[in-house]
Amino acid sequence: MIKQTSALKMSNGTEQNSPIHKVWKPELYKIQLEAPTPKALLRSDDIKDDLLPDCYGYEYHGVMDHKESETLLNEKCDGSYLVRQSPGATDFYTLSLRFNSRTKHYKIYYKPNCGHFLKEDFKRFETIHDLVADGLVNFYMQMHAAPIIKSMMTQTKNSYQQSPYMTLNRRKLRALSNDLRKSLKYDNQPPNDNATSITTSLTAASITNSSETKTTENTQKQNEENMNHLNLNEKNQASTVDDSDVLPVVYQKSHKFKIHTFKGLNWCEFCANFLWGFTAQGVKCEDCGFIAHNKCSELVPAKCLPDMKKIRGVFGSDLTTVVTAHKCTIPFVVRRCVEEVEARGMLQEGIYRVSGFADEIDALKMALDRHGEKTDMSESAYSNINVIAGTLKLYLRLLPVPLVTYHAYPTFIQSTSCTSIGEQVLKMREAVKQLPPAHFNCLKFVIEHLNRVSSHHAVNKMTEHNIATVFAPTLIATPPHLTDLSQEIFALTSLITHCHAVFMN
Structure with missing residues (x-):
């Protein structure tokens, strides 16, 4: 299941294909496979139809306090669960779930066409089984994958240069960067004689006395000196830029990340770790398709490279994305x-x-x-x-x-x-x-x-x-x-x- 790709390596300013090696990190995927799976504890007796919620089946046990539910789940394996109505509760139900040899209790809600959820602004699930499965994976990850997750949260900006996204798009990104660098260099060229004469005449026409004229000339002279100094700094900086920095700060385009539910197995294109869970596992850029953990997306530089296939139309689209x-x-x-x-x-x-x-x-x-x-x-x-x-x-x-x-x-x-x-x-x-x-x-x-x-x-x-x-x-x-x-x-x-x-x- 591990995705593989041909890594690109820099050598003497040229790009060469290195032997195929594994880019994606499978550790989190392996840990998710070890997580317990949902096992509904079904009731043995029937409940009157007028008291049975439409959104639950035999996993619903009616009105029950936490002590009784813990007695039923005691000695059951991790992943076992039941749904009940806490005494006095009117607008929510309670999920009692067995994990790490302990019983946990959660308020759960249901809305038609929205699904099951724990909080209004939280993940939504079609079935209670899906909600429990996702929760068990997250519990298990927090317990057994903490070092990996902590390492992911402390990623540096250098991770972007080594990321799968850069590995797969290095040549394309470099070509774009070089084009923009040349364009920027052209735009920063000093004005020609005609442009200078236009500015001089325009400024002169707006000044009413010699002292103002002198001040303006001094200002223009200072601006020219500052521009020359800036151009010199840019040249010096360009000469010291590492060739491995294939996409310098010349190009700026923010990603358009949205929470996304991925089908099948997917990996973060920033840290290369597995996107665990069963719903809303991460985010996806609507313009270029960049996939990342929610936290990793906060570290991704604003260097989105839009894909025409993902842009639905030009009206209402970001200008930088379109061009x-x-x-x-x-x-x-x-x-x-x-x-x-x-x-x-x-x-x-x-x-x-x-x-x-x-x-x-x-x-x-x-x-x-x-x-x-x-x-x-x-x-x-x-x-x-x-x-x-x-x-x-x-x-x-x-x-x-x-x-x-x-x-x-x-x-x-x-x-x-x-x-x-x-x-x-x-x-x-x-x-x-x-x-x-x-x-x-x-x-x-x-x-x-x-x-x-x-x-x-x-x-x-x-x-x-x-x-x-x-x-x-x-x-x-x-x-x-x-x-x-x-x-x-x-x-x-x-x-x-x-x-x-x-x-x-």
């Missing part, structure tokens, strides 16, 4: 919608303000989720360009984390209190640098598109302010219950107006 799974920088939904709007909607009066037909937007959403890039979005399929524009707004609105993230939001809003345009640009540039790469690239793409839309405001009536009013609730991670979006609209207006200076390389 990583599709191996792109801009989600195809955003790119295709922008292309259609720019081809046939730039002169449309009220573009993005006028709503398209809801049923057509919903139909296009379903088509994009189902057919992806192949979806027909031409004029013959969707003649009303407002449907395309509405679909783009819907996609951005359904993002779990908006383009301007909660982390970048405070810095973004601080730009509204700046006294000059130059200071606003510098503050917004600081804000967008706090965005994850996927958010930065997509926000840049969308904002530059909106800037082009606003350049036709004489015809389409959509000025920067009008567009910002429409998109502020969609693009910015505003605090809950915030109703006054004047600051957000002001900041977004400024971002659209000065996007080329904010996003310049």
